[in-house]
Structures are given as structure tokens and as C-alpha cells.
Amino acid sequence: MATLWDRFDSMLREAEQLFFDFEFERALSQWASYYQITAKTEYGQILKEIQRLLKEIQPAGIASPMALLTAFRKIRHRFLERQIHKYTYDLFLNLLKKIYLAQFADHNKNNYLLHGIFNYLLQEYERAGKELTAYLQQNFESVEGRIFLGHVYLEVGEQKSAIALLTENLFLAADQLYEDDLYLSQFKLLFGRLFSETGRKNAAAWLLPFEAWYRNFLVFEPDDRFYRLMVQKEQNERIIRVKYTAAERYRHFVRCLFVAEYTRQFRKDNPRIILDEETYMEQLDSALFARYRKKRKPPKI
Known part of the structure; x- marks a missing residue:
């Protein structure tokens, strides 16, 4: 025999089905009725979130792969910044997946980012990879591409490969990563501690690569193309020669660290590069360099 709570659950399911059928006004009316009957405070907020996102995203009007990708980025950003409930996020995510399958799954197979992300979301991990x-x-410098390829690696049990991609992202654009993009608890907890200590998100983000390296969390893999990219970015930092904020100083320091560490591991025939980077690291932050020196001895020239 159906209970009153079964009826409430049925109302939610009906609202969701109407939503997925693009009957948005009827779905909103059903959610409003559910909220009025149950008086669950969170559903009042969820209803507002759904209304706002429907207005911003205009799901029925998504007519291009870029519009679909933009909509996904928007809801992901809102969710990871804790601006919307998980229910709202899952609702729109499932709608976007439905739109992808109906309109874009067979569209322009060379749109690798769109297909890669949505096949990851659809748990088609081999294809997504x-x-x-x-x-x-x-698109070698893409942080977003690395983020989702790392998620794919985690799903198929290749944790070391995921951490190698995270390692690159930390040196490439640590301040662009959400907590979810750090993958594993040791990185998330470490970032949380650094944020608590510094009180500044960007400073904590750029300090994270050093602290993760210091604790042997990172995975360096031979990739001369990425090495050259980091060398160029590190040299560009020197050219600017401005007074650094804490975040900028940490960014420059850890990029020097990457060049030195990569050279130490994979280009051992050129120790002068290590010496040059270490000299500059000490100038940037003597206290941080003192901790670095405890772990790495000066190179033999």
C-alpha cells in the first residue's frame, strides 16, 4: 500500500520527467507543489536555482557543441563553488547528457574535447580517454583536457597516470583548479590546510605544488614538450621582473622547482640548469628554499 511519502517521491519523479521532456513550466509547477506540501526549506532554494539556470542556459535553445560545453562549464562551476545544490547539478547534468546524445554524439568527431568530456560523464571511459x-x-596547454583525462584514469584504476596529469596542472595553472580537480584526499586536505594558513586561495594554490613535492605526492614523467613549456613560462617570469605578490612569488618558485627537478631526473647531463634555477629560487624565497635544500643537495658541476 502506497504511503504519503511514496506520493511525495512520485511528485518528485514526475517533476523530473517533465523537466527531461523539456516541459519546464509544468516541472516547475510540480516542484512548487512539492515544496508547498513538504515545506522542505532546501527545495525552496533548489526551485530558485532551477529557475535561474533555465533562464541563463536556455536548454531548449542549445544548438551548437560550444553552447552545450558552455552550459556544462557553467553548472560545474556553480556546483564546485557550492552555489547550487547537488540535486540541481545532477538534474541539469542529466539534461545536458540527454541533449548530447540526441543532438551531438554523432556530430563532428574531431571535436575531441566535447566528446571526451561527455563520454566521461556517460562512463564511456575508453572512448573518453x-x-x-x-x-x-x-591543445597541449589545456588545463581542462588534463583535468578530465585524469578523471578518466582514476575511473579505470590508473592512479599514477592521473597524478602525473595533476602534477602538470599544478605547475601549469594551480590557481585554476577546483578542489574536485585535485582528485585525491591527500591533495585536497593539503590545499585546505594551506588555505587556512595563508588565508588566500591563490597563494595556497601556488604553494600546493611545493608542499606536494616536498611530501613526495607528485609524479614526474618524461615529457620534453611540457618541460620546454615550463622553461618558457619560467623565463617569461624573469623578464617581467615586477614586485611579486605572494601567489606570484610561489608560482615562479615552483616553476623553477619543476625545471630543476625535471632536469635532475631526466636531463642529468646539464647540472648547470639546476644550479641556475636554485640560485633564482633562493632569491625568490629564502625560507622556502631552505626547506627545498633539506631535500635536494646542490648539483655537482
């Missing part, structure tokens, strides 16, 4: 790898070959 191939597409995201192809995307990164063409």
Missing part, C-alpha cells in the same frame, strides 16, 4: 588524449595532442 582516446578523445581527450587526441585533444591534448592538439
Whole structure:
């Protein structure tokens, strides 16, 4: 025999089905009725979130792969910044997946980022991995491509490969990563501690690569293309020669660290590069360099 709570659950399911059928006004009316009957405070807020996102995203009007990708980025940003409830996020995510399958799954197979992300969301991990790898070959500096390829690696049990991608992202754009993009609890907890200590998100983000390296959390893999990219970015920092904020100083310091560490591991025939980077690191932050020196001895020239 159906209970009163079964009826309430049925109202939610009906609202969700109307939503997925693009009957948005009827769905909103059903959610409003559910909220009025149950008086659950969170559903009052969820209703406002759904209304706002419907107005911003205009799901029925998504007519291009870029519009779909933009909509996904928007809801992901809102969710990871804790601006919307998980219920709202899951609702729109499932709607976007439905739109992808209906309109774009067979559209322009060379749109590797779109297909890679949505195949990851659809748990088609082998396909997603191939597409995201192809995307990164063409868009080597993409933080987003690395983020989702790392998520794919985690899903298929290749944790070391995921951490290697995270390692690159930390040196490439630590301040662009959400907590979810740090993958594992040791990185998330470490970032939380650094944020608590510094009181500044960007400073904590750029200090994270050093602290993760210091604790042997990172995975360095031979990739001369990425090495050259980091060398160029580190040299560009020197050219600017401005008074650094804490975040900028940490960013420069850890990029010097990357060049030195990569050279130490994979380009051992050129120790003068290590010496040059270490000299500059000491100038940037003597206290941080003192901790670095405890772990790495000066190179033999």
C-alpha cells in the first residue's frame, strides 16, 4: 500500500520527467507543489536555482557543441563553488547528457574535447580517454583536457597516470583548479590546510605544488614538450621582473622547482640548469628554499 511519502517521491519523479521532456513550466509547477506540501526549506532554494539556470542556459535553445560545453562549464562551476545544490547539478547534468546524445554524439568527431568530456560523464571511459588524449595532442596547454583525462584514469584504476596529469596542472595553472580537480584526499586536505594558513586561495594554490613535492605526492614523467613549456613560462617570469605578490612569488618558485627537478631526473647531463634555477629560487624565497635544500643537495658541476 502506497504511503504519503511514496506520493511525495512520485511528485518528485514526475517533476523530473517533465523537466527531461523539456516541459519546464509544468516541472516547475510540480516542484512548487512539492515544496508547498513538504515545506522542505532546501527545495525552496533548489526551485530558485532551477529557475535561474533555465533562464541563463536556455536548454531548449542549445544548438551548437560550444553552447552545450558552455552550459556544462557553467553548472560545474556553480556546483564546485557550492552555489547550487547537488540535486540541481545532477538534474541539469542529466539534461545536458540527454541533449548530447540526441543532438551531438554523432556530430563532428574531431571535436575531441566535447566528446571526451561527455563520454566521461556517460562512463564511456575508453572512448573518453582516446578523445581527450587526441585533444591534448592538439591543445597541449589545456588545463581542462588534463583535468578530465585524469578523471578518466582514476575511473579505470590508473592512479599514477592521473597524478602525473595533476602534477602538470599544478605547475601549469594551480590557481585554476577546483578542489574536485585535485582528485585525491591527500591533495585536497593539503590545499585546505594551506588555505587556512595563508588565508588566500591563490597563494595556497601556488604553494600546493611545493608542499606536494616536498611530501613526495607528485609524479614526474618524461615529457620534453611540457618541460620546454615550463622553461618558457619560467623565463617569461624573469623578464617581467615586477614586485611579486605572494601567489606570484610561489608560482615562479615552483616553476623553477619543476625545471630543476625535471632536469635532475631526466636531463642529468646539464647540472648547470639546476644550479641556475636554485640560485633564482633562493632569491625568490629564502625560507622556502631552505626547506627545498633539506631535500635536494646542490648539483655537482
